[in-house]
Amino acid sequence: MTSSIKDATEANSGGIQTFEVTKFSSIQIVAYVLSLIVTFIALYLAVSGGDVINPASRWIFGLLFFNFAVISYFAIGLVGQISKLLKQGKEAKTGARLHIYYVRLFIFAAAMPAILIAVFSAFTIGRGVQTWLSGQVASAIEATSSFGKETIQQTSDAARVDILAMASDLNAAAAQYSSSPNIYRSYLTSQTGRRGFVAAYLYNSNGAIIEKVERPTGAPAPLKPKPEDFATARAGDVYVNIDHDLIVRTLFKLNGYQDIYLQAVRLPKPEQLRLVQQAEQIVGAYRLLETRQTQLQVVFALAYLETVLLVAIGAGWLGLASATNISMPIARLASAAERVRAGDLSVQVSPDYKLGELTTLILTFNRMTTDIQNQRDAIEKSRIQAETRSAFIQALFEGVSAGIISLDADHKILAANSAAARLLDVSMPELFAKGLFEIAPEFAPIISDVTRNVGAQGHVERLTGNRTLIFDIRATYAGNDLVVTFDDISSQIAAQRQAAWKDVARRIAHEIKNPLTPIQLSAERLASKFAKEITTDREVFVKMTDTIVRQVADIGRMVDEFSDFARMPAPRFELADIGEIIRQAVFAQKITYSEIEYIVQLPPEAILIEMDARLMVQAISNILKNAAESIAQAEMETTTRPHSHKIEVKLNLEINSARIEINDSGVGFPLKDRNRLLEPYMTTRSKGTGLGLAIVARVMEEHGGSLILADRQDGQAGGSVIMVLPIGEKTNSLQGVVK
CATH class of the missing domain: 1.20.120 (Four Helix Bundle (Hemerythrin (Met), subunit A))
Incomplete structure (x- = not known):
């Protein structure tokens, strides 16, 4: 359609x-x-x-x-x-x-x-x-119709009277019809004109015209009467016919003649004809x-x-x-x-419209979308740059070893890196859930001193697991947020202390060892030369000289340890079986401490590691010696029940390291300041020098490993020392060599 x-x-x-x-x-x-x-x-x-x-x-x-x-x-x-x-x-x-x-x-x-x-x-x-x-119109129409009928009737009556008079005169002149035809025609013409007719015709009963008289102009054509018209005339009546144009035709039988009928024709008056026709039209239209x-x-x-x-x-x-x-x-x-x-800002609407206002609106819309598109592109570009910077900052944030925590005005954690959770020994969800001050209340005094213009800094000690760590804390404002950074400086301080003690040990070894030999020689000469000459309190003299010699020997041994600690040689790395090294160290300790039961659990195959075998034997021997001394101290302190004399040595091979675990049944390690036992001259025994663990820690450090002091994991009394040695690619490729 x-x-x-x-x-x-x-x-x-x-x-x-x-x-x-x-x-x-x-x-x-x-x-x-x-x-x-x-x-x-x-x-x-x-x-x-x-x-x-x-x-x-x-x-x-x-x-x-x-x-x-x-x-x-x-x-x-x-x-x-x-x-x-x-x-x-x-x-x-x-x-x-x-x-x-x-x-x-x-x-x-x-x-x-x-x-x-x-x-x-x-x-x-x-x-x-x-x-x-x-009704009024109908009455007027009826009156018009009556007027027309009356007019026609009057015309008909007048024609009837005139034709009867004319017929009477013609009947009187019937003799001239045959004898004097010309005179009769003149008389007929005179009668026609005098009676107001325009034409007169004499018909026989067959309808043939015998005689006629017509006006020179205006006379209508003759109209032959119908048989019924003749019948009316024979009956002695006048037949009158008025047609649509009001032409009157009358027909009458002349009794003075043999079979002669007179037809007279009369024309209507023009005014009369017009009125009658109008009346007929009006009446006809009304009827229709x-x-x-x-x-x-x-x-x-x-x-x-x-x-x-x-x-x-x-x-x-x-x-x-x-x-x-x-x-x-x-x-x-x-x-x-x-x-x-929906996010599509590239859309444009065609402004091809006839209405100017709508065209202006569409153009404005197109400009708006273009502006928004440009702004969004700029924002997107800024967002990408911000994300790049954020990724860089996040990488930097996560890459640093120090812990970083951002706090709001209520000291709620806004952000933290993974190092912060690692240093505080908690998970990230726990760190955000509990907050910094609940996990590390030691930080509060330093953080509370910070102002918007001046930051705060300090060191605190915190017990984390089995270790006492020293944290360097710095706090400052960044806008409305408080940024706290902290790092474990225990190793740095230990290294500083170890370096300081090495220098002290070297000086002590130099200053003390020089006079020890003359003192020892003098005491020995006094004992050999004057022991026989002294008669009174000779035993006291001998005992005192022996004491001097013995103490000088002890001081010499201590000086030797100082000297060894200060002049510890650089390790010489070569492949060695760590299992065999453990066996050598255990064997030497069994001879010295035969009353102690040693339980050694080693893999059947050789575990080859690049290391200095001599230093590693010394380190393991020091740990075993400390374990034996710890068992002896525990035996003296335990008087109510028998004490077990047992040292367990285990070697476990992990993915990238070898783990040596030495468990004893001694007194164990103190919980506080446990890591400081790895520093020089830190000891819990009255006769110890405090250099054994320091030397072991230094050996492990030289080998890229670590030394951990812990409690036994099986719940029994005693201490546990864990030595972790890294295994390189070369070491891994040589695994599987069976001893």
């Missing part, structure tokens, strides 16, 4: 459903115009009438019914389009509701005046027809109108109904077309706005 146009612009790809707009084709526009013309022609014919097409004739009805079919076609199309728009409106297609509103508005604005005019016209025409057919009153009203009603429908249909399609010019760009704007909402 119509061509369908769908909003297929670039804005329509954003997911919004748009309406469909239909429009007339060229043929339909021509058909609509012709339908209007046919309606007006039908109205004109119904009002004007005519000789060819009378009012309310079948031609008018045919035109109107055909036109109504055409109008119904357009009406069905409009109703279908409105129904489609209603359906699309329910489906929330953009612009459909606006179209419906405009169609309703246009139809109402156009149809209401047409309906009012139609109702008014139907009322006035109906009243007019009723007025035409009212009276018989077709209902048909005429139907014609007018149908014509006005078609007019209203055409106006309403035209207004509806005009509303659709006008609404399209408004709602189509609005629909495209809505679709484009939906795409913008």
Whole structure:
């Protein structure tokens, strides 16, 4: 029926459903115009009438019914389009509701005046027809009809009288008819003119003209009487015939003649003829109108109904077309706005519209989306740069070994790196859940001293697991947030102390060892030279000299240890079996401490590691010696029950390291300041020098390993020393060598 146009612009790809707009084709526009013309022609014919097409004739009805079919076609199309728009409106297609509103508005604005005019016209025409057919008009029509009849009757009577008089005179002159034909013709002409006739004819009963007299001009053609006319005349009556033009023809039988009939013809007066004709037309029109009153009203009603429908249909399609010019760009704007909402800022709406305001609105929308796109690109670029910087800062944040924690005004943790949780020996969720001061209350005094202008710094000791760590803490404000950084400096301090003790040991060994030899030699010479000469308290003298020699020897051994600690040689690495080294160290200790049971658990295969075998044997021997001394001290302190004498040595091979675990049944290690036992001259025994563990720690450090002092994991009394040695690629490739 119509061509369908769908909003297929670039804005329509954003997911919004748009309406469909239909429009007339060229043929339909021509058909609509012709339908209007046919309606007006039908109205004109119904009002004007005519000789060819009378009012309310079948031609008018045919035109109107055909036109109504055409109008119904357009009406069905409009109703279908409105129904489609209603359906699309329910489906929330953009612009459909606006179209419906405009169609309703246009139809109402156009149809209401047409309906009012139609109702008014139907009322006035109906009243007019009723007025035409009212009693007064009917009386006037009847009077006009009577006037015409009377005029005709008077004309007929006058002609009757005149032809009887003329017949009487002609009967008197019947003798001249045969004897003097010319005189008789002259007499007939005289009688015709004197009686007011324009022609006179003498007929026989067969209808043949025997004699005639006609006026030179204006006489009508002779009209042969009909048989019934002759019959009326033979009966002695005058036959009078008045035709439509009021020409009077009379026929009378002349009794003075043998089978002769007189026909006289008279013309009407022009004024009389006009009045009679008008009266006849008026009466005829009135009679026709009276018989077709209902048909005429139907014609007018149908014509006005078609007019209203055409106006309403035209207004509806005009509303659709006008609404399209408004709602189509609005629909495209809505679709484009939906795409913008979905994040597509590249959408542009075509501004090719006739309405300047809508074009301005669309151009403004396009500029807005362009500006937003540029701003978003700038924001996205800034975001990428910020993410890059953030990733860099995060990598830096996570890459540092120090712990970093950001606190808000209420000292709640805003951010923290993994090093902070590792140093505090907690998980990240636990760190955020509990807070810094609950986990590490030792930090509070230093952090509380910080101000916005001046930061705070200090060292604290914190027990973490089995180790006492020393933390260097720094706190400062970054905006409104408080940033706390802390690091474990236990190893640094231990290294500093070890370096300091090495220097002290070297000085002590140098300053003390030099006079020890003269002292020892002098004491020995005194004992050998003067022991026999002393008679009184000789035993005391010998005992004192022996004491001097023994103490000098002890001091010498201590000085040797100082010297060894200060001059510990650099390790010489080579592949060696760590299991065999453990066996050598255990064997040497078994000889010295035979009362102790040694339990050694080693893998059956050789574990080759690059190390200095001599230093490693010394280190393991020191640990075993300390374990034996710890067992002896525990035996002296335990008096209520027997004490076990047992040392367990285990070697476990892990992924990248070898783990030597030595467990004893001694007194164990103190919980506080446990790690300080690895520093020089730190000992818990009265006769210890405090260098054994320091030397072991240094050996492990030289080998890239670690030394851990802990409690036994099986819950029994005693201590546990864990020595961890790294295993390199070369070492791994040599695994599997069986001893």
